[in-house]
Amino acid sequence: MRNLQNDNWIISYGMLAITLFFAFYANLWGVPLFDLDEGAFSEATREMLASGNFAATYLDGVPRFDKPIFSYWMQALSVSAFGINEFAFRLPSAIAATLWVLATYLFAKQQWNQTTGIYAALFMATTLWIAGIGRAAIADAWLNLFIALTLFDMWRYRQNPSQSLLLRVYFWMALGMLTKGPVAIAIPLLTSAIFFIWSGQWQVWLKAIFNPLGWLVMVLTISPWLYLVYQDQGIEFFKGFLLDHNLERFSDTREGHGGNYFYYFLVLPLIIMPFSGVLFSAIRHSKTLLKNELNRYLLIWFLVVFALVSYSQTQLPHYVMYGVTGLILVLAANRDKLAIGTWQLWIPFAFLVLLASLPWLVEIAVDNTHRAYEKALLAEYQNVFHWDYYAAAAILLIVALAVIWQKQWSVASRLILIGLAQSIFVFHFVIEAAADLQQQPVKNAAEYALQHPDKNVVSYGIKMPSFSVYRQQITARERAQAGDLVFTRVDQLDKLKQAYPQFENKIVFQQGGIVLIEMQAQ
Structure with missing residues (x-):
């Protein structure tokens, strides 16, 4: 090439x-x-x-x-x-x-x-x-x-x-x-x-x-x-x-x-x-x-x-x-x-180094965040980044360096090859790590709810509609009743207790900041 x-x-x-x-x-x-x-x-x-x-x-x-x-x-x-x-x-x-x-x-x-x-x-x-x-x-x-x-x-x-x-x-x-x-x-x-x-x-x-x-x-x-x-x-x-x-989305800030x-x-x-x-x-x-x-x-x-x-x-x-x-x-x-400067190749290489360093960056984030949900989510990083991530990152950087050093190839062609390596790494390793941290707990919670078809499920203080996809049922935002399962986040637990003082909140599922609560009559 x-x-x-x-x-x-x-x-x-x-x-x-x-x-x-x-x-x-x-x-x-x-x-x-x-x-x-x-x-x-x-x-x-x-x-x-x-x-x-x-x-x-x-x-x-x-x-x-x-x-x-x-x-x-x-x-x-x-x-x-x-x-x-x-x-x-x-x-x-x-x-x-x-x-x-x-x-x-x-x-x-x-x-x-x-x-x-x-x-x-x-x-x-x-x-x-x-x-x-x-x-x-x-x-x-x-x-x-x-x-x-x-x-x-x-x-x-x-x-x-x-x-x-x-x-x-x-x-x-x-x-x-x-x-x-x-x-x-x-x-x-x-x-x-x-x-x-x-x-x-x-x-x-x-x-x-x-x-x-x-x-x-x-x-x-x-x-x-x-x-x-x-x-x-x-x-x-x-x-x-x-x-x-x-109109309002264009003129006003939405969803932060x-x-x-x-x-x-x-x-x-x-x-x-x-x-x-x-x-x-x-x-x-x-x-x-x-x-x-x-x-x-x-x-x-x-x-x-x-x-x-x-x-x-x-x-x-x-x-x-x-x-x-x-x-x-x-x-x-x-x-x-x-596309004529070798320096242009070192910019994506620096980005790849950043991706390779992601486990250590997440560790730093865990130590510095004070938000309950984010802290619980990121705390799972040790269960997400395995040896294959580090091995793939090392191979990625070696391949990128080998491409950069192929001086007989045009810069445009080398950028394409680095981009291909970037895609393979991002969409096989980085995205899997991100999904394991953020979304796998939601999917697991939905699978738990599926195993209890006799329970009505409602949501509280959370907006993650993939939960409904995996349950294959609508998850209504309505007031909970005795015996219901409530789909929520760890940072919403205190508010949930205040909203439902008549119930005992029993945690039946918890992973990475995602919680299922069974509302039990006291």
Whole structure:
């Protein structure tokens, strides 16, 4: 893999297939669902299948207004085929991420050449956060796919303004709307407006925006579901989704995430690991890059998203991913100019050293945290980090050093190989350790509850919907009665006693900060 353009194409495509497998599919089934997001999506899907209501989503029996319907439908198809398990819930995201990477490959191949297409696809598949959301049972891989398809076809329309291309743009935006809402329209419209006005083609843009047939395609795609969800949940869905989970999420901090304007400046280098050094080089060459129209279009796409999410008062790492496709394409297409310094290889190596040091970092965290739940959770670290973690970390660092020292290989090719090693380690060892600490106790608690079907189970002071997934029952948030099992956390025990002074709280299960309490009459 010295330089992909010098290799046999069979080897190049083989490398891409291997990378896609380890990025999105390997060990997809190996860890419990993560709360809050994976648990919430999966439980809403499970309840959809259990009720037979495919128009609207519910979470623990309560209407869920967070997201539209598309990703739930995809999960429902997968679960119907493979059963209720982690693989089935995550498979749709892996498929969406694979299509996202392949669509990027085809676009880069069409706009530049086949070699750039391969590099762009490999850059995408080995980028840390892209692999992460491509393995998670959430909506973001689908949304990124539809945003990318929209903006790819917008550029193609600019090159060849045909009606069929324009209608395809509206169709992709409609599917994005069905996946996550107005963001799927806002990002393409802002990006295209800035680019077309900058290029002096605002009339072309206005003609495309006010195309009645395009809006008809969008309405016909979206309206059947809108009618069905209105029939089920009435106007409350639109209030909850549009006002609470879109406008207020943008203007107010939600769930403790946000709102620092410099947040994404700090997290972006981590998000696009191992290509952080190439990013720094791109910033240095930004004036030159912007002289090329396609580079400019792709960078406007990224900067629009970066500005929007930085201004938003609810900030999460995956929000900036909606524009990273454009950035990665620029990095891959200009790799001969940007990926040229050996120093760029030592940045991901330092990150790998950090991952290898994770057991010691967790030990330090245990000694320094005073929060009861976090302390109980992290205290299990000695039962999580085994000899195989240390052995794999040592092999990872040796492989990374061997790749760095292969001076005859291009920097871009070496970064891809380091990214592949990073993916294998993160999604086989780091993620398993994290899941064992945070999620395995939840799954074990659910299995305990399953063994006591005669007990009613309620939750108190905790929001981990994967518990309901593994129980395959709704876990209501209602007042406990004598004989009930209460699913809660160790930091909620005092509050629970104060709320139910008439009961004796008998701990029947406790692990890593997760507790099941049997409410016994005194």
